């Protein structure tokens with residue numbers, strides 16, 4: 001569908017990567033760990049190694065959840081754009097194909113202390 | 121002037137004709153399309169504007185008299201309250217958070233509604249419609265003014281009220297109501313009146329005003345009760361206008377039905393998102409509660425709305441697409457918001473807090489299927505952290521929905537343990553949504569929503585004060601340590617206790 005307008009309606013997104021001074025946005029969620037109310041928005045260099053991204057960006061964000069300290073990163077599962085994704089920790093975000101405004105979801109189905117509830 | 125005086129008293133019907141319909145004329149040297157260039161482009165077909173019915177038959181002269189009288193009463197009461205320390209009569213200073221959200225988010229919406237109705241009052245070709253919209257434009261301006269005046273007394277004593285104008289434009293959560301009204305105002309006149317006049321005023325306003333005003337009365341906030349009463353008769357007229365408008369449009373031509381249906385789908389969902397904040401006020405922010413959001417939804421949403429859409433079915437209109445999902449979210453939404461507001465309270469110009477045991481028991485009783493199972497454990501965890509001296513602060517910023525601009529705090533309609541993730545790619549750019557319905561709204565008019573100015577994203581671009589949280593706080597006029605943070609230990613809490621003590625005991 002296209003917008004209904006009386007005249008041509010030129011419009012530009014205001015969120016292009018060129019506005020982030022060399023950085024890019026990456027969204028991060030930890031599925032079923034709902035003490036964090038929403039996915040995080042992070043702003044990082046595309047050249048950052050994925051392992052470093054996990055250690056320096058993701059880990060501090062999720063540290064308040066008691067499960068964070070015991071995540072086994074070799075077993076962690078990931079989604080990107082809601083599809084299964086296998087990141088290479090030794091390579092950069094860019095080399096892993098993680099682009100501007102991509103959404104990553106971390107899944108650790110064996111862990112859920114606070115929000116375990118019945119659904120696990 | 122040397123004119124013969126007309127007979128002194130005109131009949132109601134005659135006066136209505138002279139003061140409304142008779143004010144119009146048929147243009148002779150311009151085609152109607154040049155006079156009313158916005159009336160046709162949305163695809164709505166109107167054959168006969170004379171079919172427009174105005175059930176109130178209110179004329180401008182009577183309107184002025186009536187409103188002036190209401191204003192006179194309103195300001196007399198507001199003055200009296202200010203002189204009688206009305207700011208100390210509230211049940212507890214926690215209540216102020218609800219008022220701060222109202223002033224920052226809703227009162228500017230009244231002003232936006234004023235601008236919108238002034239515009240559509242010019243853009244609609246029918247005279248009856250023009251006059252009704254002009255009256256509503258003046259009403260909405262008056263609502264904004266009376267609310268600001270009523271709450272200004274609190275601003276003399278408490279934090280978080282002082283910068284609502286700047287915060288309306290700049291603080292992250294206010295981009296939700298702002299984008300709501302900007303979206304409506306950048307639509308055509310028919311979309312605007314279906315959005316605000318029908319979907320918001322008719323379908324949803326009762327969810328806002330009834331619980332909010334009774335909440336104010338329960339909690340000793342006479343200032344709010346006063347502006348609520350002063351607006352009540354206006355709102356009755358607005359609801360009637362909204363309903364008249366949708367029926368008129370649907371009766372004029374069957375081609376209007378699918379267009380109106382899409383607007384209903386869109387604006388019901390946008391309005392519901394906006395009003396979910398009210399649920400949080402009702403369930404968490406009123407020290408003395410009136411009813412739960414779930415109960416309000418059952419009465420004003422489910423029952424009233426259900427009847428309305430059964431009535432509209434004869435035109436071929438069905439309930440809005442998000443109706444069922446709205447019902448599913450009923451028992452979750454207020455908890456999800458309050459948990460969010462608590463953990464982000466460093467960035468809000470009002471206070472958050474952890475509910476007390478009494479509060480939580482009330483919530484369990486009102487939400488027997490959800491509170492103990494999903495939400496109490498999170499609050500208990502937060503309390504444990506607070507008691508250990510390490511209160512939980514979410515140090516991350518939130519992903520926002522491209523359409524409604526809320527942080528994506530919403531869970532899947534059928535799985536309250538999983539946040540809803542929706543995204544799409546368009547022309548090489550990626551966009552994210554809080555729900556299927558927000559995604560659908562985007563897909564209908566992507567050109568509009570790709571321009572969304574998302575506050576969190578802007579913060580990282582360095583446009584909001586120059587980068588960094590400190591600059592951002594200055595830019596949004598948020599006084600760190602006063603306006604924001606936990607209610608426990610706040611200046612508002614201390615001052616209220618001290619002043620209240622002075623007024624009820626001999627302590628000095």
Ligand SMILES: [Fe+2]
Pocket residue numbers: 230233259260263351
């Ligand atoms: Fe209003």
Ligand SMILES: [Fe+2]
Pocket residue numbers: 260321354355358
């Ligand atoms: Fe209104």
Ligand SMILES: [Zn+2]
Pocket residue numbers: 393521522523524525526553554555558
């Ligand atoms: Zn949304």
